[in-house]
Amino acid sequence: MITRILGIDPGLRITGFGVLDKQGQQLSYVASGCIKTPDGELPERLKVILLSLGEVIALHQPQQVAVEKVFVNVNPQSTLLLGQARGAAICAAVSAHLPVAEYTALQVKQSVVGNGHAAKEQVQEMVKRLLNLSGTPSPDAADALACAICHAHGGMGLGGLATKGFRVKGGRLI
Template identity: 70%
Template sequence: MSSVRILGIDPGLRVTGFGVIEKDGNQLRYVASGCIKSNDKASLPTRLGTLFAGISEVIETYRPDQSAVEIVFVNVNPQSTLLLGQARGAAVTALVHGGLSVAEYTALQVKQAVVGHGKAAKQQVQDMVVRLLSLAGSPSSDAADALACAICHAHGGQGLGALATAGYRVRGGRLIR
């Protein structure tokens, strides 16, 4: 079986994390990770353009075969949710423009796949990413979340609507029987 390169994205308007891994059979290998940062003082269209260009550059550099993106849920502040949704839209557009299929995962699905339960703390996710990918150090929280999204996809998920977990369904962002 040939290896598959997966790009995970943790969208954000200020900081978007990315993580690239390779899956070869049951083995996962770290390729790269980092953050794409936009200028807080720039206009919204400029910031979205920076995000699009940054993800396009990651695609060109690492040539992933598949992509996975974390789904944005409604926050307490509707304006923040709207801005985050626009950042996510720019990220998804860059992935599709780069010729990639896009799988989407809730934060609960990602945490469940990486840590084993959907209510894991950010530090637990970071620690498990380090263990699963045998990293020498801990990536930033945004990069770790992106790597976790890629790991979730590598563990057999195919995104919402195509979960590879027969007999389960999603309710309230959780997998249930």
């Protein structure tokens, strides 16, 4: 049985998306890209994210959605804006009656790279290798694909290893 997963890396300027198929432990690339919002008023930008992700969902028909959680930024205003972009992304998924899973950046990087504090370039390279891509995806698309990979691997990767009762320290399970 094939499960199609949509990964979303929300951002107010650029929202990355990545679609992959999971069959058993095998992952296959389907599509990825970026939704760029125009400068302007916040409601209009959120509308672009909502409608564009709705189009991605209609086109690729995912069965599950994985979204990266908001991290608390130094600038509270930036964190609030990112949260609103994330809300628009989640609304696009739930409007299509899709289940949404949420993962921290630490979980995503741990799952894909094996280090929760990996650099963006490391994430891009590992996504390229794991999905056997001919080229390197953009940072936002790579983050979205990484989120989908994390979800496909059960949240922390590790090949379905039970992670209950463990905690993460320094990007490692202890």
